[in-house]
Every structure is written in structure tokens, then in C-alpha cells.
Amino acid sequence: MAFDKMELQKIEVWDGNFAAAQALRQCQIDVVAAYPITPSTPIVEGYAKFLSDNYIEGEFVMVESEHAAMSGCVGAAAAGGRVATATSSQGFALMVEVLYQASGMRLPIVLNVVNRALAAPLNVNGDHSDMYLGRDSGWIQLDAFAPQEAYDLNFIAFKVAEDHDIRLPAMVHQDGFMTSHTAQGVYTLTDDEAYGFVGEYKPMNDMLDFEHPVTHGVQTEEDWHFEHKARQHNDLMTKVFPKIQAAFDAFEKLSGRKYNIVEKYDMNDADVCVVCMGTSVETAREVATEMREKGIKAGVVGLRVIRPFPFFEIAEALKDVKAIAALDRSSPNGAPGMLFNEIAGALFNTDKRALLSGYVYGLGGRDLTKAHLVSLYTELQANVDAGKVTTQLQQFIGVRGPKLAFL
Amino acid sequence: MMKKGWDEFEIGAMLRTFDGKIDDIAGTLQEDRAYSENSSFVASVADWRINKPIFNKDFCIDCQFCWVYCPDISIISRDKKMIGIDMDHCKGCGICVEVCPTNPKSLLMFPEKSDEETELATWPAKNKETK
Numbered sequence: 364m365a366f367d368k369m370e371l372q373k374i375e376v377w378d379g380n381f382a383a384a385q386a387l388r389q390c391q392i393d394v395v396a397a398y399p400i401t402p403s404t405p406i407v408e409g410y411a412k413f414l415s416d417n418y419i420e421g422e423f424v425m426v427e428s429e430h431a432a433m434s435g436c437v438g439a440a441a442a443g444g445r446v447a448t449a450t451s452s453q454g455f456a457l458m459v460e461v462l463y464q465a466s467g468m469r470l471p472i473v474l475n476v477v478n479r480a481l482a483a484p485l486n487v488n489g490d491h492s493d494m495y496l497g498r499d500s501g502w503i504q505l506d507a508f509a510p511q512e513a514y515d516l517n518f519i520a521f522k523v524a525e526d527h528d529i530r531l532p533a534m535v536h537q538d539g540f541m542t543s544h545t546a547q548g549v550y551t552l553t554d555d556e557a558y559g560f561v562g563e564y565k566p567m568n569d570m571l572d573f574e575h576p577v578t579h580g581v582q583t584e585e586d587w588h589f590e591h592k593a594r595q596h597n598d599l600m601t602k603v604f605p606k607i608q609a610a611f612d613a614f615e616k617l618s619g620r621k622y623n624i625v626e627k628y629d630m631n632d633a634d635v636c637v638v639c640m641g642t643s644v645e646t647a648r649e650v651a652t653e654m655r656e657k658g659i660k661a662g663v664v665g666l667r668v669i670r671p672f673p674f675f676e677i678a679e680a681l682k683d684v685k686a687i688a689a690l691d692r693s694s695p696n697g698a699p700g701m702l703f704n705e706i707a708g709a710l711f712n713t714d715k716r717a718l719l720s721g722y723v724y725g726l727g728g729r730d731l732t733k734a735h736l737v738s739l740y741t742e743l744q745a746n747v748d749a750g751k752v753t754t755q756l757q758q759f760i761g762v763r764g765p766k767l768a769f770l
Numbered sequence: 771m772m773k774k775g776w777d778e779f780e781i782g783a784m785l786r787t788f789d790g791k792i793d794d795i796a797g798t799l800q801e802d803r804a805y806s807e808n809s810s811f812v813a814s815v816a817d818w819r820i821n822k823p824i825f826n827k828d829f830c831i832d833c834q835f836c837w838v839y840c841p842d843i844s845i846i847s848r849d850k851k852m853i854g855i856d857m858d859h860c861k862g863c864g865i866c867v868e869v870c871p872t873n874p875k876s877l878l879m880f881p882e883k884s885d886e887e888t889e890l891a892t893w894p895a896k897n898k899e900t901k
């Protein structure tokens with residue numbers, strides 16, 4: 364190898380962005396086509412720095428927009444390279460058209476999404492609007508709650524996405540600023556361990572295989588399009604979870620860190636629980652422990668995999684719980700929240716009918732405080748005691764003005 | 771092309787130009803290449819055309835301008851001799867006619883339903899140069 368290796372401490376103090384950039388270095392990405400946007404910029408900036416310092420053998424392509432960034436990634440991936448980039452918010456929104464191209468073309472690109480609110484009003488802080496915007500795009504979506512996980516999940520993402528049985532692009536989500544700019548201790552892998560885990564990139568149907576010429580990005584009409592989409596959905600529904608589980612198992616063997624498709628905390632005997640994503644999971648865990656001291660059996664379910672949606676794993680995790688709060692950090696704009704709907708769907712045909720209520724919180728980086736969660740758990744316990752949802756089904760947490768509740 | 775079920779084709783929005791491995795494709799003429807049924811070469815798009823070019827070899831000087839400029843590689847030329855037009859892929863854009871330098875032109879556009887023999891028989895005469 365013509366590039367230099369980097370000696371890392373066993374524990375480094377990294378924020379989520381730098382952790383992701385280090386993971387891209389260790390995976391030896393061939394091409395990063397990127398356009399900067401807060402708060403994800405340091406990821407691709409980090410890759411570019413590693414590249415110019417000879418820690419990577421690759422190519423950094425500066426482009427004029429995020430649409431062009433993802434288009435460059437599609438071209439490089441179709442040509443047969445290991446490809447990644449990063450974005451947030453408006454940049455993600457501009458990429459959306461090409462996200463569908465990438466997944467439909469079955470190109471295993473890894474996109475680090477540093478979650479940020481969508482304008483208007485313009486806002487640079489973290490919520491899950493961009494993450495939710497991508498949920499029908501046919502990508503695998505993994506969610507990190509902390510910098511350690513932003514690092515680890517990049518390896519998982521490449522491992523799963525590039526598998527020839529999968530060949531689907533994957534997003535690794537982390538919360539803008541709360542994860543991306545908060546430095547924490549991150550346990551590292553050595554360069555050899557990391558590269559050994561993801562393995563050398565094995566191209567498939569690549570355009571640079573001149574002995575087997577292919578046309579990528581073909582057009583199909585009513586006679587073929589449906590079959591292609593059906594196949595993609597089938598592979599997301601049936602093939603991805605076993606590969607993710609296998610990658611989690613292999614990663615645990617390598618690093619000692621255990622990941623689960625649905626992350627359960629104190630759920631064995633929980634009466635009430637919160638289902639959420641991102642940094643809120645850690646806050647909820649802390650509050651759940653405190654609620655138990657007050658006699659409320661509280662638990663937390665964090666979604667590690669958002670797409671494909673872990674329908675059965677969620678139903679299993681929630682099977683014995685009496686009241687559930689679905690926390691959506693994206694404005695549903697005229698509907699129940701995504702998590703509320705998905706959980707309702709997962710539980711509707713089961714015997715257990717838990718009391719399900721939805722909450723919209725944290726838009727534009729508004730804090731979800733421990734006090735918010737204390738009243739939330741208390742409300743859930745009140746629902747359990749009353750045997751019904753005592754509030755309206757959708758409430759807003761932490762917004763100023765008269766209390767908002769719907770449905 | 772046989773319409774296969776969702777589980778019967780390769781993944782991706784991708785089509786193979788040839789079945790299996792190919793060798794020295796750059797040194798092989800189109801008509802000698804074993805294109806797969808999925809190659810766009812075997813699909814006719816003749817019905818996209820409203821007007822068609824007709825080639826009159828009596829005036830052609832084999833300058834290859836039409837071959838160079840055709841955006842659909844639909845001018846068939848062998849050993850630098852213009853042979854004719856690939857009417858399965860010509861879209862009737864008229865660029866070949868535009869770039870043809872002969873007088874009269876060796877390529878002219880006609881409505882798709884025109885009869886080639888009739889048009890060749892009534893080909894325009896040489897334009898007199900005016901000073």
C-alpha cells in the first residue's frame with residue numbers, strides 16, 4: 364500500500380464528525396464527491412485532509428452542489444469504486460433525486476447524514492427532518508446515538524451495503540452538533556483491524572470491466588419498472604436484516620461492542636417506554652433509570668435501523684409494555700408522526716394492545732430535557748393507571764405558547 | 771425481449787451489451803459483434819422518426835462529414851466509403867444533410883413515407899454558382 368497508516372490511541376477524543384472521517388480513512392474510500400454544509404462539513408473535510416496527507420489512496424471530487432455530489436458518487440460507484448460522502452439538511456434535500464437513482468441502480472454508496480432541520484425558517488441545528496425525508500428512498504438507514512456509534516456504524520454500513528447479496532446504499536445518521544460536534548471518548552480499531560473488517564472492495568457489474576460492458580441507469584416503462592422496484596423492496600425486506608445481524612455479530616467479535624437492530628434498555632419488565640432515535644435515546648435511558656427509583660417501571664427503545672423498518676423486532680420489544688410514547692423529531696405536517704404510525708402498524712395485528720401516544724419534539728435543535736422526559740413517563744404511567752390514553756394522541760413537547768395537542 | 775418476473779433478472783438499472791465475456795471489441799465491426807438482446811443496438815427506434823434522410827451515392831465524395839457529425843452513429847461507413855444509413859437508429863435529425871458539402875447534396879431529408887426510388891429519380895440538379 365502506497366499510503367501511510369495512522370497510529371491511534373486505544374481511546375481517542377473525537378466528535379461524531381471526526382469519528383466518521385476516521386472511519387472513511389480506515390475503509391480506504393476510493394472516491395468522495397462532496398459539497399460542504401453545516402454541520403456535516405468536517406467529515407468530508409477530514410477525508411480531504413487525510414488524502415492530502417497521504418493517509419488514503421483515493422480521489423476527492425469538489426462539485427458545485429449536493430445534487431452533483433451524489434451524482435459523482437453514483438458515477439464512481441457504477442465505475443467500480445468504494446464511495447462515500449456526507450451531507451445535512453438542505454444539502455440532503457437537494458440530493459434526494461439522486462438518492463433514488465443510487466438505490467435503484469443498486470450502488471453501495473455510504474452517506475453520512477448529520478441530521479439537521481429543514482428550512483424554512485432556516486436553521487442549522489439538529490432534528491430528524493432530513494432523516495425522515497430519506498425514508499422512502501430505498502437506502503438502508505442506520506442511526507448513531509453518539510460519536511462511538513457514528514464511527515462503528517460506518518464499518519457496518521460498508522460491510523452490509525457492499526455485500527453482493529445486498530448492493531444497496533446506506534446512510535449513517537448522527538444528530539447535528541449534539542453528536543457531530545460533541546467530543547467524547549471513542550474506542551478505536553487499528554487501521555488493519557478496520558480494513559480487515561470491511562475487506563477489499565469487490566466490484567460488481569462495474570463499468571471499468573471492459574470485457575463485460577454494461578449500460579447503467581437504463582430507462583424502463585410500465586413493462587419493467589415495477590419488477591425492478593419490487594425486487595429492491597424484496598431485498599430490503601428479506602435480505603438486509605440477516606446481513607446487518609451478521610455484521611453486528613462479527614463487529615462484536617472484533618471490538619467487543621454489541622449493536623442490536625432495536626436497542627432495548629430496561630425493557631424486560633417495563634410498564635412504560637419511550638421509543639426514540641439519536642441523542643434522545645441516551646437522555647431517555649438516564650431518565651428511565653431515575654423513574655425506576657420513583658417506582659415507575661420505565662424502559663427505552665432506540666431504533667438502530669430505521670430502514671428497513673424493524674417491524675417484528677419492534678413488536679417483540681414492545682410486546683409486554685403497557686404504555687408507549689413514540690417520539691418524532693420531525694414535524695409530521697398534517698399527520699401522526701412516522702414512529703407513531705410505524706409502531707401502530709407493527710402492533711395492530713398482535714394480541715397485546717398497548718396504549719400508544721405520539722409526541723413531536725426537538726424541532727430545529729430545541730432541547731429535550733430530562734424534565735420533559737420525567738413528565739412524559741409520568742403521563743405514560745397515568746395512562747397505564749387509567750387503562751386508556753388520557754391525553755390526545757399527538758402532543759408537542761417544549762414548544763412555547765398554549766399547549767398543542769391533536770387527534 | 772422476454773418479460774421476466776421480478777426475481778429473474780440481474781439487480782440494478784443495468785443491462786449487459788453482450789452475453790458473457792468479449793474480446794477485442796474495438797477491432798470488431800458492429801455487424802460482427804454478438805450483441806445481447808438487451809443491447810440498444812438490437813432495438814429499433816425507427817418509429818421516432820418523422821423525416822428521413824435519403825442517400826444519393828452519385829454525388830457523394832466520401833468526405834465522411836456525415837459520419838463524423840451523426841450523433842447516433844447511424845452513418846455506415848466502411849474503409850472510408852459511405853455505404854448508407856442505419857435506419858433502425860437514425861432519428862431523422864438532419865445533421866448529416868446540413869454538413870454535406872456536395873452540390874447538389876448527397877443526403878436530403880424527406881417525409882418518412884417517401885419512396886426512395888422516386889426521390890432519387892427526381893433529385894435536385896446542381897445549383898448554379900452566382901457571383
